[in-house]
Amino acid sequence: MRIGLLTSGGDCPGLNAVIRSAVLHGIKSHSDEFVGFRAGWKGLIEGDYFDLTRQDVRGLAREGGTILGTSRTHPYNHPGGGPEAMAAQLEHHQIDGVIAIGGEGTLAGAKRLADAGLPIVGVPKTIDNDLRATDYTFGFDTAISIATNAMDRLRTTGESHHRCMVAEVMGRHVGWIALHSGMAAGAHAILIPEQGVTMDQLCEWVEQVHSRGRSPLVVVAEGFIPEGAEEALAGKGADASGRPRLGGVGEWVTQQIEDRTGIESRNTTLGHIQRGGNPTGFDRVLATRFGIKALDLVHEQAWGDMAALRGTEIVTANLSAALDGLKEVPADRYEEAKILFGR
Amino acid sequence: MRIGLLTSGGDCPGLNAVIRSAVLHGIKSHSDEFVGFRAGWKGLIEGDYFDLTRQDVRGLAREGGTILGTSRTHPYNHPGGGPEAMAAQLEHHQIDGVIAIGGEGTLAGAKRLADAGLPIVGVPKTIDNDLRATDYTFGFDTAISIATNAMDRLRTTGESHHRCMVAEVMGRHVGWIALHSGMAAGAHAILIPEQGVTMDQLCEWVEQVHSRGRSPLVVVAEGFIPEGAEEALAGKGADASGRPRLGGVGEWVTQQIEDRTGIESRNTTLGHIQRGGNPTGFDRVLATRFGIKALDLVHEQAWGDMAALRGTEIVTANLSAALDGLKEVPADRYEEAKILFGR
Amino acid sequence: MRIGLLTSGGDCPGLNAVIRSAVLHGIKSHSDEFVGFRAGWKGLIEGDYFDLTRQDVRGLAREGGTILGTSRTHPYNHPGGGPEAMAAQLEHHQIDGVIAIGGEGTLAGAKRLADAGLPIVGVPKTIDNDLRATDYTFGFDTAISIATNAMDRLRTTGESHHRCMVAEVMGRHVGWIALHSGMAAGAHAILIPEQGVTMDQLCEWVEQVHSRGRSPLVVVAEGFIPEGAEEALAGKGADASGRPRLGGVGEWVTQQIEDRTGIESRNTTLGHIQRGGNPTGFDRVLATRFGIKALDLVHEQAWGDMAALRGTEIVTANLSAALDGLKEVPADRYEEAKILFGR
């Protein structure tokens, strides 16, 4: 078969490992040929691609980012998009199947296109871990690893100066990165979009820790909106969707802590370092297995399906399963973490 | 309640995180008191323990090893062991429950003691990931991370000199560390105890890779015994159980490759660095959740039960589940990895 | 002898290694006794200290931060400060000598006090590498290591999205961290306080790189003030000394690039993670050697002197040498780096 691959949405450690294992599996097991569409759906729509040889995927298991490039191009709203035009492109270039690697938006597009008859399978990708269809996706573990390591560093500064340290991590809609990295780093409070916490409550936790002679560590997901901060954060530069811009909430919370408790406090917004660079071993294994599975799905012509992780098994899920709302942090997971807050 | 903790068997990154979260949970949620038995069952048998305060567990989420110390003391075979004597010790020191953290041997002991009426719950620990009762245990991910990173380093040397690099990793009875770290590092062959591979087959893979101008990477679990090497490895110093001593098989395989193919080859035995040092974020989260669960089990007086991971959930398992034979690498997982071998 | 140690100013990886080696050297070689003053000069002024035993310094070579705590208390301006009162404190507590570990301000204070007759020696500390008296200080190499690693991560995101990535690093007055980490990461432009670069020039470099299909990486020291930005940055919250607050300039420059070139750009302000956590091997060796030297200086009663690095040797310098103006990045070092900018 002649198979096209594309990566779409924000970059994520492990994308290259998916590409590598799918290509190697196809070449070795089926003598497949591969092309890479440049910059997501855009490449498919515009017929912009290049041949993907085994030489191209050499050494990619450990490389962050995506050699295909990525973009947020929508497969329907982009000029030349839509199923008919895209089907014509595939036929014109004699491409028998497409592996689309991306997050909720990408998989939603893939689902619509598959329903319209296009030969597409999916691989889930989200650094935020917010897809219901799979236990984990690659990239999340790398983000946890980076954030945890950064917080380990913040703690020594906090202890030396007896300050409160705040770390703002990724997570616009869900708090998985904050929950896991905060628990790993021994944070004294974790603030996530799914759970309201008042500044009074937060400051109580901070003061409990500080009064024991320790240095409080607070972890905030970028999408947490503190009561009373809606306007302030929006005023500081919310994006089109009303979401506070990156960097806003960490600074806001830090200021609140300092103002209310008098404890010297410092914010660090980890930002883009959370999503780049070499993936962890965990993510490389997961991504490699996803790539192998995706290639199998293509040969099974399981259009509209995707790879997913259930426990320790790689399974087949329907793309529709990825679109069933965000996977939020459940209340009992937050309660579990909360046991270690404050005091 | 007054609760004792012990760690037994080989050390493992995450032990301290279990101790920390169990103690903090107990102090915060139940005003429990804690003692730490020194050096595993030995401490319990000999009444050798110290008070574990919240000050003692401060900062432990990120620290490798175990502040309790560990040993391979057997709870029955050690002088003063056995359920009656140990029950007397617990009563004498007014200890209401015990959390035993260890691998198969430790949990087998805990099971027998619990069956004999002792108030014991378990936490599974194995760097080798060989326990059936749980999807993963802490320590395994850290070992993968260290081994993967080491192999990344070996590869640049291999490529520069156009050599075959061999890495021997832990895994006396099962090949999980070899399988995952090898897949993560893009190994061209992985040898595990569960699967026979002839030196002819191995050398074919090595030569395929070398002839494409690349540098082969071979990963060998320490417990893999090549056909024809039983005697050689035994002669080089097998331990009491007939197992080739650490370091044996990597060197043996390397010599075979060099002798049979003429390709310059080098072995590196990763050894003890795989089990020490700071745990990964993944392992810290898992260990922290296990500690919380174990404390809950104590308060439920669920003697004879243990914490386990199923998918993303922490569940209760009976200690007997841990003793149901080793969790080996299944054949389909090896076939999956094999897709990327050789050529 | 009975010797007091204090750490003053911002924390820095390696402080604990200095403390450890000075204490161990004193105990082993001279049977000295040690006390640690809490929170810098404040502890000395207020007689707030604790006994420092070998148990206290155990394992400290690898730990970031300072177990003594630190502050920015001035030895003269603080109530109870000044040479007479401090000499009285030392006599009262029978302390024969003081090792003061700190940056320019701390060493200036130590110099004045030593000139006034107090038994004080110094150890230079600056993450910024801005002290003339020594080739390097500990903490700088760790900062370079962290910043370089972070930039490696930013690059994969940049390449995947074909964006310009900006990294703001520490360096209020000098550009050493920016220069070294930028050179190590292969940055296409480095902006430092010592060298004026116009936004026109910067955007030319960025466009040269982008037009070759690559993703520009720009490194900015926090103290670089772009022409035309004085007011904007001040308006955004300069501190008392008129310096743009942390985080200001990276965002400002990023906005300029995006506005002027139309290239999608993202800023990451590395912030506090640069100064915390475990020191690198380089910094541990340097700090350990500084601690040994400082103890020797105390026994030589070389009051007013400090440890310094010259080439590979630890030498004695007069504290006045540390106060002879900041060590700025010389023009030829910037020219050397500039060879690799742009295009």
Place this chain on the structure above:
Amino acid sequence: MRIGLLTSGGDCPGLNAVIRSAVLHGIKSHSDEFVGFRAGWKGLIEGDYFDLTRQDVRGLAREGGTILGTSRTHPYNHPGGGPEAMAAQLEHHQIDGVIAIGGEGTLAGAKRLADAGLPIVGVPKTIDNDLRATDYTFGFDTAISIATNAMDRLRTTGESHHRCMVAEVMGRHVGWIALHSGMAAGAHAILIPEQGVTMDQLCEWVEQVHSRGRSPLVVVAEGFIPEGAEEALAGKGADASGRPRLGGVGEWVTQQIEDRTGIESRNTTLGHIQRGGNPTGFDRVLATRFGIKALDLVHEQAWGDMAALRGTEIVTANLSAALDGLKEVPADRYEEAKILFGR
């Protein structure tokens, strides 16, 4: 100019950074053309090379190994070697100058060839830090970083089991890696080729530490030959030069400690991971500056000269300076480290 580069001898992190900066400097500043000789002198002798474009050196600052490949081919003893034949090759392929990057042997060859009229400059490379002509070379800091990190891991295992941990590190003739990594890791004894230490003395140190309840860490350079072990190590497989083979001495010393003190002891031979993988920031900066300097030397036609580090400056040295005997660890550096041994 048309310039050839070669890397010779063992690989070393930073080689690629030298190649990159020399090529970029030449292309940008002088419109030079570059070729890369494959596998060291062999490529020059056999006219085996490829064009080195800026595309080829992209991203190389952070990559370990050498894209040119390396070998131990001798420029005189290899068929077709020697100055006349090599000069003919250079003329035939219109190459105006050669940058030879290598250790003592490589630089000795380069010196002889330059004396015979060939247009060659050198860049020093040695992971062992054993060249007199330069304060440091790239690769050494990376080795220290890896070894220190590994020892941090060994320590937690040692403490948990109350064992003596032995780490064998690189260093056939000099003990710099052992000295620096051992000092960084807080080792209780360091054994280097330059200094005789009896097993009695070693065991005394080990017992002092163990009797204080701690876990001794011993670092051994692979080239240290214990009194009485000459035959034993030789018997186990010394190489042509009589040197004990890699891995021998660590195991031997471990056995001695266990036999003489009864303390459970474990050896880990770090091996090849010390010389592969991404260079540290320090090594990238040094290698980048060496590459720039080497290109300048070519344009100055400073044949027979090499780049060197003196303090913080890159200077010119004559290749003869590299050949003036090994740079051994001086006695006073060992005495300085010894202060922290034992007790």
